[in-house]
Amino acid sequence: HKAKVEAMTLDLASLQSVQHFAEAFKSKNVPLHILICNAAVFGAPWCLTEDDLESTFQVNHLGHFYLVQLLEDVLRRSSPARVVIVSSESHRFTEIKDSSGKLDFSLLSPSKKDYWAMLAYNRSKLCNILFSNELNRRLSPHGVTSNSVHPGNMIYSSIHRNWWVYTLLFTLARPFTKSM
Secondary structure, rough: OOOOOOOOOOOOOOHHHHHHHHHHHHHHHHHOEEEEEEOOOOOOOEEEEEOEEEEHHHHHHHHHHHHHHHHHHHHHHHHOOOEEEEOOHHHHHHOOOOOOOOOOHHOOOOOOOOHHHHHHHHHHHHHHHHHHHHHHHHHHHHHHEEEOOOOOOOOOOOOOOOOHHHHHHHHHHHHOOOOO
């Protein structure tokens, strides 16, 4: 009953917007005890952001990554603090390495001819988990923990809205899911 909520604008498809958000948040001079990185797109058609990156990769992973980096000092000062990065079980169905086992950056922000929406989503979610693990390794000694979580298959949302096939599949599953 004493909570004060204030909305702030953040567009993860724009690294400049992420930077402006972080600066605006820092100017408030308030602690940050929990940061939940939950925004995502799924099944989106290929397009580039204003930063010339594939949109699924930037919105689902890179925007959050940049935000956490910009707010790391606030998180450390706010210790104990926690970062929760919402990923997906579908991270298991992809790889971001080439045939020699090295990280293949071209897979993260693919060209239009190499793009498949589901793979882009899966790769972005794998990046979320790898980032969260490394963030926890680096910041937990400073009182900041990081966890990646799978929200569960039982929650119904409109994340499927970009392609009719996904909409059909989610509609068929709807009787077996919980609402938000």
